[in-house]
Amino acid sequence: MTDKYTQMVSRGLGKDVARRLGLPQPVVLRRYEPGAPLITGPVLVSGDSAGADDVATALLGWGLDVRRNALPREKLGAIVLVLDALQHPGDLGKPVLTAGGSMRDLAANARVITISRTPLSASSPSIAAARQGVDGMLRSLAKELRSGATANGILLAEELATTSPSALGALRFFLSGRSAYVDGQFLTVASASGSMPAETEKPLAGKVAVVTGAARGIGAAIARTLHRDGAKIVAVDIPAAGDHLASVANEVRGTALQLDISNDDAGHRIIEHAVERHGRLDIVVHNAGITRDRLLANMDEARWNSVIAVNIAAQLRINEALLRSEHFRDSPRIVSVASTSGIAGNRGQTNYGASKGGVIGMVRSTAALMQPFHGTINAVAPGFIETEMTARMPLAIREAARRLNSLKQGGLPQDVAEAIAFLASDAAGGISGEVLRVCGQQLVGA
C-alpha cells in the first residue's frame, strides 16, 4: 500500500497545502492491473528513421492511438523517441528538442521511452558520443518529469531491429503500469531471441517457477505476481518460516519447500522438488536475503559471513547445480534480487553491499553460461521498498530514504515483482546479464 503521506497529498486540500508549502508531492502511481489498458492517451512516436516507422506500426498493432506528430495541446500518454541511427552528438538536438516541445502535454503517470543503440559497440568516437549522450539526456529528463511520469531507455545491439522481440517486450514493460517504480533506467537488448507471449495477460503460462524467501515481503509478492501471470510456483523458505510459507504456497496454489538455501544440497533439492511435483523447472528467482548491519569498525565475522553465505554464496552454488542439470535446458530464466546498496553503497552495509555487488558480478558472468540453451540471467536492484524490514527503520531515516528519489515515494514489493516477472518471460529472451534498478531513480549515490 502507498504510504499515508502520498495518499494525503495526492488530492484535494492535502495536495493544495503541500504545493503551497513546497513539500514533496508524490502521486499515487499507475500500477498494472489485469485487464487495464496498456497506456491511456495517445502515444507520440518521435524520430524520422525507418526504425521509428516500424515502432509506430507495432504500437498501432497493439491497438494504441499513435501520433507521428504532436497535435497542439493534446494530452499524451507516452512519447517514444526513436534514436536508432545517430552518427554524431549534433544529431541529438532536432529529435530531442522536438520531443521537448511536447513535455508540457504529458498526462499524469505518462511515459517517455528512448530507443537507441548501445555505445559499447559503436564503430567511431562520434557515434559512441551520440549514443552515450542519450544516456545523460534521458537520466536528466527523468529528473524533470512530474506527476508519476517516468523516462526509461532501450539500448539495441548493433543491427538489431527496433521491433526485435525483446525490444518490443521492453517497450511494452516500460509503457505499462508494471514499470511504475522504474525510472531513469536502461535495458540493453543484446539479441533477437525471445518472443511476445501468445496470451498477453498470462505471459508465464505453462512455466514452473521457484521463488526463494517466498514466505513474506518481496518474495511473497513475487510468488503472487508470477502466479497471476500463469506460472506454477514452488515457494521456498527456511523451516522457521514454515507457517507463512504454507499460507503463501496455498494462496498461489503452488507447493512449499522448506529449505535453507545455504545448505550444500539446496540446488539439488530445488530441482528434485520442481521436477517431482510439477514435471519441469523453467524459472528460478533468487530473492532470499538477509541484512546484519554494522559499521565496518564494529563488524564481526559472524555478521559478515552469514550475509555472504545467504545473499551470494548460496546463489552461486544453486546456479552451479542448475547449469549442470538436464532439467534446466529449455530457455530457462534466472532472476536475482540485488540492491542499490550493491551499486551506490550504504553506510553500515559493507557486508550487504559486498554480497549484493557480488550478485551483480555473478549475473554478468553467468549470462554467457546460460546462452548455449537460450537461457538468460538478470538482476533487479530495488531501492527503498515498503516492507516489514523498512517499516522498522527510525522515522527520520525512513522518511528521508523514502523521498530521496525522482518519484518522491518508496516502491511496493509488487514493483520489484513486476520487473522480475518481465525478465522471467519469453518476451525478455534477448536480455541477459542486465541489472535493472527498481528504485524510482534514487537520488543518492550512483
Ligand SMILES: NC(=O)c1ccc[n+]([C@@H]2O[C@H](COP(=O)([O-])OP(=O)(O)OC[C@H]3O[C@@H](n4cnc5c(N)ncnc54)[C@H](O)[C@@H]3O)[C@@H](O)[C@H]2O)c1
Ligand atoms: N526491502 C527493501 O527495501 C529491499 C531493498 C533492496 C533489496 N532488497 C532485497 O530483496 C530481497 C527480499 O527482501 P525483503 O525486504 O522482502 O526481506 P524479508 O526479510 O522480509 O524476507 C526475506 C525472506 O527470505 C527468507 N530467508 C532468509 N534467509 C534464508 C535462507 N537461508 N534460506 C531460505 N530463505 C531465507 C526469510 O525467512 C524471509 O522470508 C532480499 O534479497 C533483500 O536483500 C530489499
